[in-house]
Amino acid sequence: MKSVGSSDRILEVRGLSKSFGNKQHLLAYLRGKKRSVLNAVTDVSFWIRRGETLGLVGESGCGKSTLGKCLMRLHEPTAGRIFFQDQDILAFSKNEQQQLYTQMQMIFQDPYSSLNPRMSVFRMLAEAMKVHAICRSKKEMNNRVEELMEKVGLAPRLKHQLPYAFSGGQRQRISIARALSVNPDFIVADEPTSALDVSIQAQILNLLIQLQDEMNLTYLFISHDLSVVRYISHRIAVMYLGQIVELADADTLFSTPLHPYAKALLAAVPLPDPQSKSSTEAIAGDLPHPGDNITGCRFHSRCDAALDICAHADPDMYLPASGHAVRCFLYK
Amino acid sequence: MLGVLLAAALFCPYLTAFDPLKVELDQVLQPPGRGHLMGTDNFGRDILTRVLYGARVDLKIGFLCVLFPFIIGTIAGCISGYFGGFVDTLIMRTVDVVYAFPFYVIIIAIVGLLGTETRNIYIAITVVAWVTFARIVRGEVLVCKQSEYVLAARALGYAKSRIIFRHVLPNVITPAIVFSMSDIVLTILAITSLSFLGLGIQPPTPEWGLMVAEGRMFIIDAWWISLFPGLAIVFTGITFTLLADGIDDLLRPGA
Amino acid sequence: MICSAPAPKLIKQMSIILDIQGLSTVFESKNGPVKAVDDVSITLFRGEQFGLVGESGSGKSATCRSIIQLIPSPPGKIVSGSILFEGHDLLKMSRREIRAFRGAEISMIFQDPMTSLNPVMSIGYQVAESLREHKKISRRNAREEALRLLRLVGVYDPEKRFSDYPHNFSGGMRQRVLIAMALALKPKILLADEPTTALDVTIQDQILKLIASLQKEFDISVILVSHDLGVIAQTCHRIAVMYAGQIVEVGHTIPVFNKPLHPYTQALMQSIPQGVRRTHTISAIKGAPPYLAKPPEGCRFHPRCSYVQDACRNSTYALREIENGHFTACINEGFIQR
Numbered sequence: 001m002k003s004v005g006s007s008d009r010i011l012e013v014r015g016l017s018k019s020f021g022n023k024q025h026l027l028a029y030l031r032g033k034k035r036s037v038l039n040a041v042t043d044v045s046f047w048i049r050r051g052e053t054l055g056l057v058g059e060s061g062c063g064k065s066t067l068g069k070c071l072m073r074l075h076e077p078t079a080g081r082i083f084f085q086d087q088d089i090l091a092f093s094k095n096e097q098q099q100l101y102t103q104m105q106m107i108f109q110d111p112y113s114s115l116n117p118r119m120s121v122f123r124m125l126a127e128a129m130k131v132h133a134i135c136r137s138k139k140e141m142n143n144r145v146e147e148l149m150e151k152v153g154l155a156p157r158l159k160h161q162l163p164y165a166f167s168g169g170q171r172q173r174i175s176i177a178r179a180l181s182v183n184p185d186f187i188v189a190d191e192p193t194s195a196l197d198v199s200i201q202a203q204i205l206n207l208l209i210q211l212q213d214e215m216n217l218t219y220l221f222i223s224h225d226l227s228v229v230r231y232i233s234h235r236i237a238v239m240y241l242g243q244i245v246e247l248a249d250a251d252t253l254f255s256t257p258l259h260p261y262a263k264a265l266l267a268a269v270p271l272p273d274p275q276s277k278s279s280t281e282a283i284a285g286d287l288p289h290p291g292d293n294i295t296g297c298r299f300h301s302r303c304d305a306a307l308d309i310c311a312h313a314d315p316d317m318y319l320p321a322s323g324h325a326v327r328c329f330l331y332k
Numbered sequence: 333m334l335g336v337l338l339a340a341a342l343f344c345p346y347l348t349a350f351d352p353l354k355v356e357l358d359q360v361l362q363p364p365g366r367g368h369l370m371g372t373d374n375f376g377r378d379i380l381t382r383v384l385y386g387a388r389v390d391l392k393i394g395f396l397c398v399l400f401p402f403i404i405g406t407i408a409g410c411i412s413g414y415f416g417g418f419v420d421t422l423i424m425r426t427v428d429v430v431y432a433f434p435f436y437v438i439i440i441a442i443v444g445l446l447g448t449e450t451r452n453i454y455i456a457i458t459v460v461a462w463v464t465f466a467r468i469v470r471g472e473v474l475v476c477k478q479s480e481y482v483l484a485a486r487a488l489g490y491a492k493s494r495i496i497f498r499h500v501l502p503n504v505i506t507p508a509i510v511f512s513m514s515d516i517v518l519t520i521l522a523i524t525s526l527s528f529l530g531l532g533i534q535p536p537t538p539e540w541g542l543m544v545a546e547g548r549m550f551i552i553d554a555w556w557i558s559l560f561p562g563l564a565i566v567f568t569g570i571t572f573t574l575l576a577d578g579i580d581d582l583l584r585p586g587a
Numbered sequence: 588m589i590c591s592a593p594a595p596k597l598i599k600q601m602s603i604i605l606d607i608q609g610l611s612t613v614f615e616s617k618n619g620p621v622k623a624v625d626d627v628s629i630t631l632f633r634g635e636q637f638g639l640v641g642e643s644g645s646g647k648s649a650t651c652r653s654i655i656q657l658i659p660s661p662p663g664k665i666v667s668g669s670i671l672f673e674g675h676d677l678l679k680m681s682r683r684e685i686r687a688f689r690g691a692e693i694s695m696i697f698q699d700p701m702t703s704l705n706p707v708m709s710i711g712y713q714v715a716e717s718l719r720e721h722k723k724i725s726r727r728n729a730r731e732e733a734l735r736l737l738r739l740v741g742v743y744d745p746e747k748r749f750s751d752y753p754h755n756f757s758g759g760m761r762q763r764v765l766i767a768m769a770l771a772l773k774p775k776i777l778l779a780d781e782p783t784t785a786l787d788v789t790i791q792d793q794i795l796k797l798i799a800s801l802q803k804e805f806d807i808s809v810i811l812v813s814h815d816l817g818v819i820a821q822t823c824h825r826i827a828v829m830y831a832g833q834i835v836e837v838g839h840t841i842p843v844f845n846k847p848l849h850p851y852t853q854a855l856m857q858s859i860p861q862g863v864r865r866t867h868t869i870s871a872i873k874g875a876p877p878y879l880a881k882p883p884e885g886c887r888f889h890p891r892c893s894y895v896q897d898a899c900r901n902s903t904y905a906l907r908e909i910e911n912g913h914f915t916a917c918i919n920e921g922f923i924q925r
Binding site for chain 3: 059060167169197198199200201202203205206209224226227228230231232264265267268269270271272273274275284286287
Binding site for chain 2: 069072074097098100101102105106108109110113114115116117118119127128131132162164175178182
């Protein structure tokens with residue numbers, strides 16, 4: 001494994017929060033309706049080193065997708081700071097943000113809706129280069145498009161085809177090529193393999209790793225699939241209801257998970273080994289509705305190790321071991 | 333079929349030897365036969381000629397009266413759908429107001445107010461017809477806005493105008509185009525109805541609706557005066573409906 | 588494992604409850620007929636949980652639907668085979684006769700709990716409906732029975748939730764309701780088509796354990812369809828692996844996982860990043876699944892197979908028993924005996 005040499009942090013997030021439904025229509029206010037605020041992301045902090053992959057894992061409604069989109073300014077964070085290469089990107093002007101898009105890019109989950117059905121591969125890749133004035137001549141642009149396609153494993157002769165002619169796996173490759181067309185240093189990958197068959201998923205994961213090694217890319221890899229996240233990540237953050245509840249090295253997380261939710265999550269994953277012992281008790285209950293007001297630790301209603309304090313106070317992130325953070329009173 | 337219509341409209345001066353407007357009193361009320369394939373009307377004008385010239389009039393009006401609403405409605409729908417918020421509310425409430433009035437009432441009111449020149453007919457119909465396009469396009473834009481490729485375009489830092497015109501518009505315009513084909517039919521019918529009522533095209537310009545109206549008095553003896561323009565209207569209607577179906581298939585990207 | 592597997596040698600003595608032989612279902616497409624299910628034979632024993640695993644397009648869902656004839660008839664048609672259930676051939680039955688079986692003897696639950704329930708009817712009504720449809724019981728009795736079922740599947744406070752609508756329920760809860768509906772008439776066979784694919788992992792765990800406990804308690808035979816090898820490994824006694832409409836390997840779960848006898852099965856297992864770190868690459872299967880309107884000649888997997896031999900290009904499909912109850916369609920002896 002290529003060692004993550006320099007410890008410079010390419011991305012640092014502090015106290016990031018995002019809620020929806022903060023603004024209220026005049027009419028609703030007059031009718032006395034209460035505001036229903038959805039706290040998708042609450043007080044999230046983490047950093048990623050250059051060349052590293054941070055896996056972000058959690059079930060539906062935990063806010064991982066929203067977090068990814070906040071980093072890309074597709075949603076505006078309600079609170080917190082984001083530092084990219086030591087610069088506060090939330091304070092950027094329009095021009096600076098424009099420039100930032102050549103350094104931070106994103107790939108999406110659904111290969112069938114992440115490509116414009118009426119644009120050929122060539123046009124899609126060329127457009128990004130045109131908008132950001134990356135190439136100087138038509139010839140250079142053409143060469144670069146072909147180069148990108150080869151890099152992601154697509155035959156360059158297909159460059160004028162429309163998306164419908166490609167399979168799911170190939171479309172994801174096009175998505176990756178599009179993200180790479182602006183030469184980014186950092187990529188947010190939002191469930192890029194969740195909609196693909198198992199055998200194709202393996203191809204795409206290997207491609208992403210290869211590209212990371214070749215181009216020294218940094219990834220934030222978002223997924224609900226623990227095995228995939230373990231395979232591709234150096235460190236992993238587990239999210240539950242908008243907060244990071246545990247953050248550790250991939251190996252450490254899998255061998256000694258500390259947070260009760262992380263433990264339950266790991267135990268719930270069915271292993272493709274019929275002789276392995278699976279836990280006897282499934283975790284009880286359902287996720288609380290994200291719009292509900294919860295006092296205390298968000299997990300306490302389903303936690304079998306809950307203490308008295310858990311119902312009243314919200315735990316901070318504690319560091320029981322170096323590089324291993326847990327948001328749980330058990331480790332205070 | 334479209335070819336026939338277009339040919340009629342474009343080439344009609346060469347197809348007939350008759351002047352559609354000239355009155356020939358000695359040829360009055362001739363039944364269809366030699367020399368006058370569709371007969372003549374009460375002024376002695378050859379019906380066939382008038383039908384062919386009428387094609388010009390009707391097609392031109394039909395086309396223009398769909399084109400302007402199409403452009404205005406599509407732009408309004410795009411803006412409304414993409415930006416949402418206050419702009420959206422404003423545009424959509426305007427649409428609702430227009431919808432509240434019966435179609436013909438507004439048109440008759442406007443034409444009545446401004447006079448019956450052809451230009452006013454364009455204005456009247458445009459004012460009323462853009463709303464349907466706006467609604468159709470807005471609906472499509474709302475869906476398209478959520479697609480991941482639009483998100484990707486935003487993530488690539490594209491300007492809003494680029495996103496709207498290059499990414500959203502091509503993908504929302506198909507239903508509008510399909511509707512515009514059938515709208516041509518509706519518009520032509522509207523024109524013919526207006527002319528029938530005396531509020532549209534004025535005589536002596538040949539226009540199918542007008543011709544049908546003029547033939548009303550003679551329908552028992554000289555049935556051909558109303559019949560042939562009527563058939564022309566039906567023929568045009570079928571042509572454009574079929575065209576609408578075909579276009580839908582054509583514009584779908586891919587297999 | 589969630590279910591304890593009965594020892595392989597006992598299987599032969601257990602009774603067969605469903606015997607599918609040579610089932611083939613064809614769909615008409617504009618590129619020609621597509622054999623979605625091609626000569627599939629499955630023997631289901633009483634009280635076992637049988638897994639059907641494959642990727643998309645493998646024909647596993649179509650197989651399930653063919654069993655209770657839920658194939659939409661203009662494009663699709665069951666063209667051959669027999670399905671014997673308690674002496675009756677299901678494929679020879681009329682639609683009316685099959686309807687008596689559906690729900691009562693053989694039930695099915697589907698993948699997406701969000702769309703499988705009627706949004707304008709209350710949950711209780713829908714559960715009671717299947718009871719009243721098949722058995723002529725009074726409304727009050729149906730309600731009692733429905734409440735009992737809801738309690739059985741773990742819906743808290745069923746009296747209160749009886750009149751709730753589907754949108755009041757989470758995905759996991761809805762799937763529980765669907766299971767309750769499926770079990771209302773005490774069927775002998777439950778067909779579960781990717782029942783947990785749309786659910787979160789912790790909820791999936793709950794649902795799989797629920798199915799396992801109900802299966803044991805009521806001695807129901809289950810056919811579980813999934814693309815997730817983990818789910819299959821933890822819940823099924825025996826499994827069949829499907830590729831391009833055909834079954835390529837069948838056997839007891841443990842032997843199949845320990846030593847797969849078909850290159851596709853092995854490749855599938857090697858492409859899952861289970862417990863693997865990036866230092867060992869997972870090997871992807873090269874190429875793409877075949878175009879079912881024109882599948883490859885001979886063995887359908889041969890263009891992507893690392894063990895391909897000349898004979899594979901024009902072999903005919905047949906399942907051979909290699910060990911006790913472990914069948915494979917592969918003809919490469921070198922691979923099998925490795």
